[in-house]
Amino acid sequence: RKEVEQDPGPFNVPEGATVAFNCTYSNSASQSFFWYRQDCRKEPKLLMSVYSSGNEDGRFTAQLNRASQYISLLIRDSKLSDSATYLCVVNMNGNQFYFGTGTSLTVIP
Amino acid sequence: DTGVSQNPRHKITKRGQNVTFRCDPISEHNRLYWYRQTLGQGPEFLTYFQNEAQLEKSRLLSDRFSAERPKGSFSTLEIQRTEQGDSAMYLCASSLALYGARDEKLFFGSGTQLSVL
Numbered sequence: 001r002k003e004v005e006q007d008p009g010p011f012n013v014p015e016g017a018t019v020a021f022n023c024t025y026s027n028s029a030s031q032s033f034f035w036y037r038q039d040c041r042k043e044p045k046l047l048m049s050v051y052s053s054g055n056e057d058g059r060f061t062a063q064l065n066r067a068s069q070y071i072s073l074l075i076r077d078s079k080l081s082d083s084a085t086y087l088c089v090v091n092m093n094g095n096q097f098y099f100g101t102g103t104s105l106t107v108i109p
Numbered sequence: 110d111t112g113v114s115q116n117p118r119h120k121i122t123k124r125g126q127n128v129t130f131r132c133d134p135i136s137e138h139n140r141l142y143w144y145r146q147t148l149g150q151g152p153e154f155l156t157y158f159q160n161e162a163q164l165e166k167s168r169l170l171s172d173r174f175s176a177e178r179p180k181g182s183f184s185t186l187e188i189q190r191t192e193q194g195d196s197a198m199y200l201c202a203s204s205l206a207l208y209g210a211r212d213e214k215l216f217f218g219s220g221t222q223l224s225v226l
Contacts, residue, residue, distance in 0.1 A: 008149070032211050043200060043217035044152065087151055089215075095165065095206070097142070097215055099151030 001026055004090050006100035014108050017078050021103045023071045023088030031094060033064055035073050036087040038102065044087055047073075078107045111135075113218035115201050121224045122191055129187045130221045134203030141184050142215065143176055144200040145169070152200055158184060159206070191225045198222050 006023045013019050025033075033050035048055060050062040050071050061074040071088055088100040114133040122128050134141045140159050144152035155174070156166045160181035173191075178184040188195055199222075202215040
């Protein structure tokens with residue numbers, strides 16, 4: 001089993017739609033969690049950290065469920081500029097970051 | 110310096126040749142990571158340094174791969190006797206890791222795209 005698993009998609013949604021991605025992780029002792037965004041042929045960039053209490057940044061909401069070992073990302077009112085690959089990242093032992101394969105999102109006009 | 114810098118951006122080489130990549134981290138960051146990414150996959154961990162010490166290496170890192178971080182500043186990743194399977198994007202990331210803190214975040218460079226012919 002991979003350390004971090006994501007549905008690769010692709011997700012094709014119309015502008016203005018709400019879309020949600022989930023990610024599961026294998027190590028229950030994992031310490032910190034993140035969503036990164038990666039545009040085609042570019043480096044991953046930090047989108048947001050994920051906390052047990054959940055956190056929101058504008059149209060983006062991230063949630064962590066430790067009991068079920070999954071992380072979610074919700075994007076509301078999708079924009080064309082949201083088209084990218086979204087990577088789920090888990091820091092499992094304080095010094096190793098494991099990445100999911102990424103979920104591809106295309107927002108259609 | 111506002112970000113992680115990697116050189117070269119692209120490298121085309123023939124099978125069997127040696128290649129070396131350089132990474133300059135964000136200056137105040139104490140950790141430096143190397144990852145490899147192929148199309149359709151997430152970045153895979155290769156190795157990381159805390160200051161000048163190489164603390165962990167992935168099983169993916171064969172004997173042909175070596176990394177250094179002299180003086181805890183820039184780092185180099187060398188691949189000897191390259192193979193076609195080494196073709197990938199090699200990403201460097203740096204972070205500021207404080208003891209006991211759990212908010213360490215990775216900041217990536219633009220990567221070096223390696224093509225082995």
